[in-house]
Amino acid sequence: MASTAGLVVDIVDLPQQVGAIKNVHLETSAPADLGAEMIGAQEDSPLIVDAELTSLDNGVLVRGSADVHLRGQCVRCLRDIEEDTTVSFDELYFTPEAAQAQADEGDEEADELFTVGDTTLDLEPALRDALVLALPFQPLCRQDCAGLCAQCGQRLDDLPADHHHEQLDPRWSALAALLPEQEEDPEQGERH
Template structure:
């Protein structure tokens, strides 16, 4: 019994390939993005279209999946908090072991189970591979532009909009009360 739903958007059926090494199939998909596809400040919005091109190739151990994916990104600049709209294009390659071979390979070390992808009743789940590829391709600290000036530390003004932004010299707090006095004439 498989835990994968064959109707799920990123679950693919490989029965058509059979177990004949060398047989292959090319697939193009446009599917809605799953939730949480990104990092805190930059992500593919849930439900946004992800274009995926794949080549599924039967090999001795299982099915080799080679592909690319393209999706739109939304987020904010970590320096000035401006909105970011961009695209991400990633490539990936992953081997999915046949059910019976996956059991033999993982029998030696239970900790390696997380690292092995296996087919479940000739179905493969592309979501974890797609998630890893996209998340690893994202910048850790996204910027609206490379030379982003950020925000003014005193008033929060966006320095990209006003690069000449300045404040008067700060008054020593010990003398601040004197600034309110009017000079005698």
């Protein structure tokens, strides 16, 4: 996956001495597909990231948070959802040598480790993983959202409390076809 330039941090000025710290503040736009299918960051919406990068023997520890504008749909009524949230993340970015050492030791997940570049560090993968884990599995517009009417498809919250549909048992439909049409006599109020 291509990285978003706004989330790539220059680490040339981060000393390689263990414990050295660099603070980063980024104001950029959210990349595409940052989130899950039903809810995620709206592409090109403002994205503010604050992170602390700490040098370690085998890489860089990144502790950060991001303010994200989310957009999605309620899984019950399909109403649009928009909200702002803050997601936190802690990730270790390995040096290429340390990642290779993990692979040489038989670590099956070594190819999925985050790695630092020669002079840069891409925050997008860490942010992407943290946001997906923080998002609701089934987003709702409200916890007590009633959803949609199974017969007409309208939002139950917008319909009167006594909303219902007359439904005949489908097993009797063949017999109903045998009965003649009945009309109501307005003067007598009876059916003929």
